[in-house]
Amino acid sequence: MASVDRKEDIIQPGFIIRERWKVRKKLGGGGFGEIYEALDMLTEEQIALKVESTLQQKQVLKMEVAVLKKLQGKDHVCKFIACGRNDRFNYIAMSLQGRNLAELRRAQPRACFTISTTIRLALQLISAIEAIHSVGFLHRDIKPSNFAMGRLMNTQKTVYMLDFGLARQWVGNSGEVRQPRNVVGFRGTVRYASISAHKNKEMGRVDDMWSLFYMLVEFIIGQLPWRKIKDKEQVGIMKEKYDHKSFLKYLPSQFHPFLSHITSLNYSDTPDYSFLRGLMYQGMNARGIKDDDPFDWEK
Ligand SMILES: Nc1ncnc2c1ncn2[C@@H]1O[C@H](COP(=O)(O)OP(=O)(O)OP(=O)(O)O)[C@@H](O)[C@H]1O
Numbered sequence: 001m002a003s004v005d006r007k008e009d010i011i012q013p014g015f016i017i018r019e020r021w022k023v024r025k026k027l028g029g030g031g032f033g034e035i036y037e038a039l040d041m042l043t044e045e046q047i048a049l050k051v052e053s054t055l056q057q058k059q060v061l062k063m064e065v066a067v068l069k070k071l072q073g074k075d076h077v078c079k080f081i082a083c084g085r086n087d088r089f090n091y092i093a094m095s096l097q098g099r100n101l102a103e104l105r106r107a108q109p110r111a112c113f114t115i116s117t118t119i120r121l122a123l124q125l126i127s128a129i130e131a132i133h134s135v136g137f138l139h140r141d142i143k144p145s146n147f148a149m150g151r152l153m154n155t156q157k158t159v160y161m162l163d164f165g166l167a168r169q170w171v172g173n174s175g176e177v178r179q180p181r182n183v184v185g186f187r188g189t190v191r192y193a194s195i196s197a198h199k200n201k202e203m204g205r206v207d208d209m210w211s212l213f214y215m216l217v218e219f220i221i222g223q224l225p226w227r228k229i230k231d232k233e234q235v236g237i238m239k240e241k242y243d244h245k246s247f248l249k250y251l252p253s254q255f256h257p258f259l260s261h262i263t264s265l266n267y268s269d270t271p272d273y274s275f276l277r278g279l280m281y282q283g284m285n286a287r288g289i290k291d292d293d294p295f296d297w298e299k
Contacts (some may be wrong), residue, residue: 009026009034011036011089017038017084017091017093018084020041020042020076021093022038022039022041023037023038024039024046027048032056032061033165034051035049035050036048036051037096040081046096047095048078048090048097049091049092050091050094052089052090052091053088054085054088054089059090060165061083061092061165062090063166064163064164064165064167065080065083066093067132068164070135070136071135074131074134075131075158076127076128076159076161077160077161078160079094080092089197096151097155098151098156099149100144100146100148100149100162101121101144101145101215101219102144102145103145104149104297105218105219105222105296108296110222111222112219112220112221113220114296115177116284116287116289116293117219118219118220120280120295121216121219121295122212122276122280123280123281125216126212127148127273128147128161129208131273132161133170133205136169138167138168138169138170138208139166140166140208141163141187141211142190143191143192144215146163147159147160147162148159148160148162150209153217154268157292157295169201170204171214177267177268180202182201184200184201184203185204186198186200186232188211190235191226191235192211192214192215193207193235193236194207195240196210199236201267204265204266204268204269205269205270206266206271208264213259215253215285217250220250221247221250226239247259252286252287253283254280254283255279257275258276258279259281261275
């Protein structure tokens with residue numbers, strides 16, 4: 001979500017937080033905050049700082065901190081370093097990752113990834129989504145710019161999940177699926193939203209999987225049919241009319257059971273993450289794809 005009216009940045013390069021983190025440069029400004037690269041003067045490591053103005057209407061950093069803390073120790077998750085606030089902004093410090101998957105795709109010659117890269121990313125993306133679901137939360141904004149590759153020798157083959165600002169708890173106090181609300185405001189990003197999210201229905205774990213499916217289709221084909229349409233309602237109508245099976249002719253055959261599986265799920269169902277990963281492994285075997293083959297951007 002790019003904000004339209006560009007206000008002044010919350011912090012400037014050179015600014016030091018708690019005598020420890022020196023801001024270097026702005027990496028991006030999303031819908032709900034700004035991301036900076038900073039130097040941890042204690043450890044000499046580069047880190048990422050996400051900041052949110054205290055004046056902002058919708059405060060989401062608190063959710064971000066809660067979910068990131070719950071996810072610590074799992075794969076595909078940034079290291080939580082610290083969080084805090086002052087009179088001007090709230091901030092969270094976490095490990096710094098490399099380029100996000102939207103940037104990496106757009107940098108490819110035909111703006112698409114090979115089947116090999118897509119399938120191996122899919123394996124990691126399924127596990128990342130399973131991880132957030134396993135701690136009781138939905139992500140609700142699964143999209144390529146919310147995943148980044150690591151930037152260090154030992155992390156550059158790993159996908160990291162970003163941005164838990166729209167997360168919501170799906171599990172109730174006794175481990176049951178929370179009762180769905182009848183109508184909810186739309187959350188997420190139009191291009192990757194599930195049909196049910198377009199209809200303002202309560203999202204479940206399946207809706208994160210739908211967004212993943214749209215991501216993977218876009219990776220392979222290089223675009224989605226509704227890419228140029230801004231209007232949320234129109235995109236919703238288009239998705240409803242669109243025969244999703246027609247994507248399959250461009251995709252490895254394993255995407256047929258992938259699509260059938262997510263189509264079969266309802267709000268309260270648990271996706272079969274292992275089954276979906278199994279399909280991706282089948283696709284790798286059928287095509288002689290190896291775990292450690294280079295990704296498209298490494299070639
Ligand atoms: N830990 C990180 N390391 C490196 N880059 C990051 C990190 N966190 C976020 N970014 C970059 O900043 C961008 C925006 O981050 P994030 O999605 O968390 O913010 P946001 O304000 O919710 O943005 P949006 O509304 O676009 O999703 C990401 O696409 C990513 O490129």
